[in-house]
Amino acid sequence: MNEQARWQAVLERDAQQDGRFYYGVVTTGVYCRPSCASRRPLRRNVRFFDTPAAAQADGMRPCKRCKPLQQRADSRTVERIEALCRHLEQHLDDAPNLDALAVRVHLSPFHLQRQFKAVLGLSPKQYVDALRLRALRQGLRDGAPVTRAIQDAGYGSSSRVYEKLATHLGMTPKQYRSGGRDVAISYASGDTSLGQVMIGATDRGLCFVQFADNELELIDRLRSEYPGAELAPMDAQHAPQFDDWMQALRRHLETGAPASVLPLDLRGTAFQMKVWNYLCRIPSGEVRAYAEVAEAIGHPRAVRAVASACAANRVALLVPCHRVIRGDGGLGGYKWGIERKRALLDQERAQRSGRSAKP
Template sequence: MSKSPSPELVVRMQRLAAYIEAHADEPLPLARLAGEAHLSPHHLQRTFTAVVGVSPRQFQAAKRLEQFKARLRGGDAVLTATYEAGYGSTSRVYEQVTGGLGMTPSAYRAGGAGESIVYAVRATGFGMLLMAATERGVCQVEFGDDGDVLVARLHDHFPHAVVEPAGESARDPLDAWMDALAAHVDDRAPCPSLPLDVRGTAFQIKVWRFLMSVKPGRVVSYGEIADAIGHPDAVRAVGTACGANKLAVLIPCHRALRADGSLGGYRWGLERKRVLLEQERGGRT
C-alpha cells in the first residue's frame, strides 16, 4: 500500500500547481517542474498525481484550455488566442481542445455560432427539469424552480448558437429522451441510457465514468471514488468534480456521499439529493 504524501509535500504540490497555472502558456518539461519542487522527476510525477488527481502535463493542459476559452470569450481571434495560450499552431489547437470545448474553437468564440442545441423542459416532482443536447448527445440536464430561468441560462452559455425547443427541429429525439428521463424521475421507470456530450477535464471524466458504474440503491464516499480511480489522496478534487457535473441523474453524482454518510453537497439542492437516494433505496432502477 503506497504511503500518502506528507503535509509538507501536499503544500509543495499546491504551490507547484499555482506555478503551472501561472506559466501554462509556456513549455514546462518535467525536469523544470522537478527543479521548482526540489524533487526527482519520477517522485514529482507520482506525488503531484496523488495530490492533485492528474499528472502535471494533464493539469497544464487543463489550465491552458481554460486560458484559451477565456480569450475566445473575451473576443480574441482564434489565431491570437491560439498563440497567447501557448499552442504551437492552429492545427494543434483544433486537435487538442475541440473535445474540451464541445465544439470548434471558432464556434466557441462566437458563443456557439453555428452550433445547434435543442432543449426540453418538464415539470416533475423534483421541480422543473431541463435537458439540452448538441448533435453529439445530451450536454445539460438541470433541475430548478423556474423553467424560464433554466432556459435563460442555456441561452447565456451559448448566446449565438441556434437554441430551440425540441419539436421545432428536424433533429428532435430529445423530446423522447426527456420523456424517458421524466418517467424515471417520477414514475419508477428505468433510467434511460442516452448519448452524452460530456465536457470536462481528464480527472472529472474519470470521476463521472466511475459514478456511472454505481448501481441505483448504492452509494459511495468521495474517498472510495478517489481510491477506485487511482487517486486516493484526491478526495477533495473528487468532491469538486461531482459539483461540476451538469448532467443531473444521467451522471449520478447524487450517489456520492461524505465518509461519515452525510449528504455532502449537490448542485441542485440537498433535498433533491435526499429524495433521489430514498427513491433508489426503495427499489427504483
C-alpha cells in the same frame, strides 16, 4: 465455457475467470465474480450470467464484497496510466499513437487500450479529444483569437478540423467565442422525476443540457451562456429528436441505463474523470462516502478533491454524484440542491426494494 466448467471455476474461486462470467444466487438475490471470497452457495441455487447487466436484468444485486460492477486495475497499472495521462496532457499537439504509447508503458496496444478504459472510462484518443475540447472552450471564453485557440488546444488547422469542432460545440468556434452570436438555438424542456431538464440544440448538435427547478431559471442560464444567440422553443421538426433524448434521459433516471445518446461534457481533469468514472459504477440505490471514493480510486488523502470533482460535475445526473455522501451519513453538497439529491436517493432505494421484493 459450459455450466459445469463455470461451476468448477466458482468452487475454485478462479480469479482468471473474473470478468468472463458472473454467478448469481437465487436465494439471496446477489451476484458475484467467480473469485468472490464469500461462502460457496449450493449448486442448485446458482445461475450464471455473461455480464453484470444480464444479472441486474434478472433482478440480482451486485455483491458488496467482490463488487462485480467495478473493473479492477492493479495499482501499478493505475500509476502507469496516470503517468501516460500527464504525458498526453503535455503533448496535446501530437496525435496520440497507440503503438508508441504502448511502448512507453510496456504494454501491448490491446492491453493499453483496455487498461486505459478501465481506469478512465475513455480511450487514449477520447481522452486527448476531451482535453483539447476543454482547452479550446477555455481559450475561446478567454477571448483568444480563434486560430490561436484552436492551435493552442493542439488541433491542426485544416478546414476539416474546423468542421469537426463545430459539431462538438454545436456551433463554429468563432460563434462560440462570441457567446453564440446570431446562432439559432432551439430549446425544449421536459419533466423528469427530478424536476425540469432543458436541452439546447443548434442545427449542428447539442450545446446545452441542464437541470433546475423551473423553466425560467433554465432559460436564464441558457441566455447567460449564449448571450448572443437567438433562442426559440424547439419546433415540431426537431421534436422527434428531442423525444429521443428525453426518452434516453428518463430511462437513465429510472433504470440507470447508460445515456450514451446524450453527450457528456467532459471538462474534468484526469482526476475528475477518474472520480466520475468510479461514480458511474456505484450501483443505483447505493451510496459511498467521499472518503470511500478517494480510497477506491487510489488517492485516500484526496477526500476534499473528490468532493470538488463532484461539485464540478456539470451533468450530475448522467454521472451519479448524488450517490456520494459525507462520511457521517449527512447528504453533503449537491450542485442541484440537497432536496433533489435526497429525492433521487429515495427513488433509487424504493426501486431497489421493489426489485428485490420480486419473487
